[in-house]
Each structure stands twice: as C-alpha cells, then as structure tokens.
Amino acid sequence: MKATPRIILLLALLLCCETLSAAEIRYAFRKGYTYSYQYTQQSSGKIQTFTSSPSASQPASTVEFTIKAIDFQDGAFIVDIGDKNSTYRRYLRENGEIKGAPGESGQTIPFFMPLPAGDWKVSEKRQIKKDLNIGGKPVPAAWNLLLKSVDNEKGLAEILFAATMKLPDDRLRQKAFSLKGRMLFNLFEGVVHQADWQTAYKFTFINKEFAVTRNLWDFEKQVSHSLKMTGMQE
Amino acid sequence: MKKIFLLLSLLVAGPIHAQTQANNITSPFKLWLLNNEARALSSLSSDEMLISKTSLPFSFMPPSSPASARPEEKLWAIHRKFYVLLDEVQGIYTLARQFGNGKFSVVLKQARPEIWATLPLVQFCPELINRLSPDLRRSFHQTLLKALNLDPQRDADLTTRLNRAIKKLSDEEFRLLNDYFVSFAALFPSDGSIKVLRGFIETGSKKPFGTGIKELFRPVGSQLSETQGTTAAAAPAILESDDPLAELERLAQFDSGEISTLSEPASESENLEENSDGTPVKTQPTELEPPPPGTDDLFKIWD
Numbered sequence: 001m002k003a004t005p006r007i008i009l010l011l012a013l014l015l016c017c018e019t020l021s022a023a024e025i026r027y028a029f030r031k032g033y034t035y036s037y038q039y040t041q042q043s044s045g046k047i048q049t050f051t052s053s054p055s056a057s058q059p060a061s062t063v064e065f066t067i068k069a070i071d072f073q074d075g076a077f078i079v080d081i082g083d084k085n086s087t088y089r090r091y092l093r094e095n096g097e098i099k100g101a102p103g104e105s106g107q108t109i110p111f112f113m114p115l116p117a118g119d120w121k122v123s124e125k126r127q128i129k130k131d132l133n134i135g136g137k138p139v140p141a142a143w144n145l146l147l148k149s150v151d152n153e154k155g156l157a158e159i160l161f162a163a164t165m166k167l168p169d170d171r172l173r174q175k176a177f178s179l180k181g182r183m184l185f186n187l188f189e190g191v192v193h194q195a196d197w198q199t200a201y202k203f204t205f206i207n208k209e210f211a212v213t214r215n216l217w218d219f220e221k222q223v224s225h226s227l228k229m230t231g232m233q234e
Numbered sequence: 235m236k237k238i239f240l241l242l243s244l245l246v247a248g249p250i251h252a253q254t255q256a257n258n259i260t261s262p263f264k265l266w267l268l269n270n271e272a273r274a275l276s277s278l279s280s281d282e283m284l285i286s287k288t289s290l291p292f293s294f295m296p297p298s299s300p301a302s303a304r305p306e307e308k309l310w311a312i313h314r315k316f317y318v319l320l321d322e323v324q325g326i327y328t329l330a331r332q333f334g335n336g337k338f339s340v341v342l343k344q345a346r347p348e349i350w351a352t353l354p355l356v357q358f359c360p361e362l363i364n365r366l367s368p369d370l371r372r373s374f375h376q377t378l379l380k381a382l383n384l385d386p387q388r389d390a391d392l393t394t395r396l397n398r399a400i401k402k403l404s405d406e407e408f409r410l411l412n413d414y415f416v417s418f419a420a421l422f423p424s425d426g427s428i429k430v431l432r433g434f435i436e437t438g439s440k441k442p443f444g445t446g447i448k449e450l451f452r453p454v455g456s457q458l459s460e461t462q463g464t465t466a467a468a469a470p471a472i473l474e475s476d477d478p479l480a481e482l483e484r485l486a487q488f489d490s491g492e493i494s495t496l497s498e499p500a501s502e503s504e505n506l507e508e509n510s511d512g513t514p515v516k517t518q519p520t521e522l523e524p525p526p527p528g529t530d531d532l533f534k535i536w537d
Contacts, residue, residue: 027294039295043302047309050413052406054308061300081296088296098293113291132287135280141288163288167281175277177285192292199289203281205274209421216270216417217309219278223289223302 021122023150023157025115026094028190029069029077035191036231039063045221064230076100108134113143113161120147132165141165148182155188161197174204181225195227257328259431260320263418267313278306312407319411322399326392327434329384329447334392336446347374379451386451392444400439 029035040062046055065083072078076091076099091100095115101107116126126145131138141163148158163179181197203219290299332338348370352363379386388395403411412432419428437443 035294037295039299041300041302045303045305047305049309050410052312052410052413054305054312056303056305056308058301058303063296063300065296067294079294081294083296083298086296086298090293092293096293104297107297108287110287110290110297112293132284134284134287139284143291161291163291165284165288167284173273173277175281177281179289179291181291192294195292197291199285201281201285203274203277205270205277207270207417207421212421212423214417214421217274219274219306221303221305225289227292227295 021150022119023147023187024119025147025157025159025185025187026117026190027077027092027096027115028094029067029072029079029092030189030234031069031071033069033232033234035067035069035229036233037065037067038228038230039065040226040228041223043221043223045219047220048218049216074099108132111141111143113145113163116145122147122150137168139166139168150187152187155186156193157185157187159183159185172206172208174206176200176202183227186229189232191229191232192227193229195225197225199223199225257331258324259327259427259434260324262422262425262427263415263431264317264320266418266422267316267414271310271313274306312410315403315407316411316414319399319403323396323431323435326396326399326438326444329389330392330438330444333382333384333447333450334444336449339446339449339452342378342450346371384450390448390451391442392447393438393442396435396438400435 040060042058042060044055044057046053063083065081068080068082070078070080073091076093079090079092081088081090088101088103090098090103093099093114095117096112097114098109098112101109111130111132114128116128120126124147127142128145129140129142132141133139142165144162144164146160148160150157159182161179161181161183165177167175167177169175177200179197179199181195183195183197184193185191186193199222201219201221203217204215205217205219207214207216286299290297348367351370352366355362355366400408415428415432418425419432422428
C-alpha cells in the first residue's frame, strides 16, 4: 500500500517530463525589429577521371544580411530581407513557408524547410514531402526533421534536419544528393539562433556502347553552410 | 546544261570529300569528347538548378548565395588543351600526307612556270630571259608556299612541330588523353581513326616522318637542290619506306572501311612501262633533269 503513492508520484513526474519535452516551434518575428545574420559558405569539389583528379575549392565566404519585420497580416510576416546589394520582400508563414514573394515573380521559389505545426515531441521525426516542378517534370523532394532536445532554461530547441531529393538519372548518369544539418531555434524569440548544414552531390558519368562500359567522370561537390544570428534590434 | 554541271560537281566533290575523310583522324575522337562534355554540362546545370532549390533551408535567407567550387572548369580547361593539340596533330598529319612523301615537290620542280612565262620573250628579247627567270622562279615559289599556308620555320621539321605541340601538355594531362584514347578505342573498336591518331602521336614524336616536305621549301635552282638533283628522283621512295605514316595508313585500311580510301603509296612500278625489247622505261619523269651534254639549254637554268 505504501508503494501506491510513490507510483502515482512517479507517473505524475513522468507525465510532467513528457509535457516538458515537447514544444511548439514557430517563427515569431517582432514587428519593427531588425534581425541580423551572418551566413558563411565554403565549398570544395573534385573530378575523378581515370588516374587524374582535378579539384577545386572555394574559400569561406561570408555574407551579412538583415530581416526587417514590417508587419504581420493574414497569418504571414511581412519582411524585407536584404544584404548590401539588394532587398527582397517576402510574406512568411509562422512555420517558415513562403506565402508570397512579390519581388521574385516569375522565379521558382525554393522548397524551404517548413516547421511542423503543433506540439513537437523530443525524438519525434517529421517529414514534409513536395514535388518540385522543374522543366515540366516532377522531382520528388522531402525534408526530414527530428527534434533532438529542448533546453527550456535557455529557450533553445535543437533540431536535426535532412533533405532528400531524387535527381533525374539513368544507367549512364548516376547521381546522389544529400543535405544534413543541425539548427538551434530560439523558442523565446521565435527565430533561428544558429544553423550548420552540409550538402553533398555526386554524379557519375558513364559511356556505354553495346557491351562495353566505361566510367568516364566522377563529379563530387561538398558545400558547408553556416548561419548565425548576430543581432536583434528594434 | 545544268545536269552536266551537277554531274561534274558530284564527280569532283566525291573524291574531295573522300580525301578529306581519309585525312581526318581527329574528328571522331574530338566529337566524342565534345558530345560527352555537352551531356555532362547539361546534367550538371540542371542538377545545380534543382540543388539550389533545396540547399537553402530557410525562407528568411536572401536568394543569392556565394559561388561554389566548380572543379569541372579545370577538366574543361584540360580538354581545351587537348583540342588545341588535336587540331595541331591534324594539321601536321594533313601536311605529312599531302607533302611528306616528296612527290609534290617533284611535281613542283617539273612545273617550272618561269619557263613558260618567259617563252614569248624568246623571239624578241632572249637576253631578258636569264634576268627574269630567277626572279619569276623565286616569286612563284614564295607565292605557292603562301597559298599552301606553309611556313618553312614551322613546317620544315614536322617531328619537331609535333613534339612541340605534345610538350604543351603535362605528363598527367597526356596520361589522361591516352586514357581517353583507350576508352574511345574500346567503345568504338571499328573506328580506325583512333588507331592512326594514337600511332601517329606515338611514333611521330619519336621517329622522323614526312621528311619529303623539306624539299618543298627549297626552291628549284637552289644550291642544295642542285647537289641533290641526281638523287632526288629516288628520294620519295626512300622516304616512304621509312615514313611511319605508311604503316599507319595500312593499319587504317585494315581496320576501317571509312579510311580505307587512303591511297596506297605509289610504287615505282606504276611509272614504268615495258619497252618493245622488254626493258622498262620511265613514262613519267619524277625529277626534272638537266639536258644531255652537247645540247643547248634554251634557258640555261642549270647554271
């Protein structure tokens, strides 16, 4: 009989922990605020062709940009995203999807990573699929997300993400693309605090005539991306 | 009338086309490499476009991003060197085929336009002939070299020219070119041009070939030509037997129907006819020879 209150207490604690290990993650840009970010990209690549392997690398290049939150209308943040060269007006939903991009009319808007709606439990995986329409042909793509941890004290959620995309290939052109990364989301401010991700692309080009097959070129490219919030001011 | 012209043009165009095809040893390989480049470029470009649609996960980032590394540019740069080399090899091969056996220089020496140009002067001013002939001869020779796009400095030694072209590639680049040759030969075993091309680069860089072209740069009446005048007739046959091109041509004829239109080196027996007593007589002189002693040379061209 003495054990019953202890079990009840333990169950209550477990329930409490379960509640704490879930979070609703969504963007919450504050009207009139300017968010500053620093984006760094570094890339390298090589081609293997028989015994030769020409390679190239691009040193780290850093770009600074700002997000000026203008308003929140019809479920979308109206923001001006700009670097020193240009500014783009975008309408962003709370989950990060684009509702509108008037400055980019006629262009194919990229498939950005949307955040899952509602409560998201730690260790829970979410997948968002979409067919990219390029040249009239659908290319299946998907974002896979995993909420790894939530630090309620610091207000940071650690999210792992990966993109998969089936590049068009055949027997003579074999391709692979992968994107893997990690981000820290500031739950208090509703913005991305930091993110790092890598993309890898491989393309094998083969020649075949009747029964003879020759592997001609193996292209490989890796790009490292890093995004860091550097400031937030009214 | 139009039909006759059409027939004539077809008759003329046929051999010209066949000759061009026969001399063309680099185009199949070059087109293969260019075609592969085009296919790879197309794939890389469309993939890059797709990747750009997912490589930036956040919608609050500006669309422009820094340029990424493009290792393929280095490969294309190496290929551009290959194309330059192949064009040079093709040029050298064509020259060697056209003039390397020395036959053309013999024909040229037989032509002697300065003789015919001064014929009208025989009656009126014979004393002018000796003064005009050397200048006419020199002018004709220089004009002919220009018309044939021949440069004595560049073309006198085709082996050196070929080696100079090959040395523009590094060892690694040359190995890559050779690997491409091997792949092309494996993929298209019936294409004889690659065997000729590989053989020409390999043997041509080591062994002298097309040495008969040197005769072309020596004008008729020059000191060296005169000293060699008596042996020049036999020179083409000797050059041909040593020429690696002859072997390559036989290889091409054996391997490919397309290149089998290559003409066999003319044998000495072609120019010989049986006399009534059975002794062979030359019907076509291969070299202009000085007149026999005792007969007056109208133009004194051998002085």
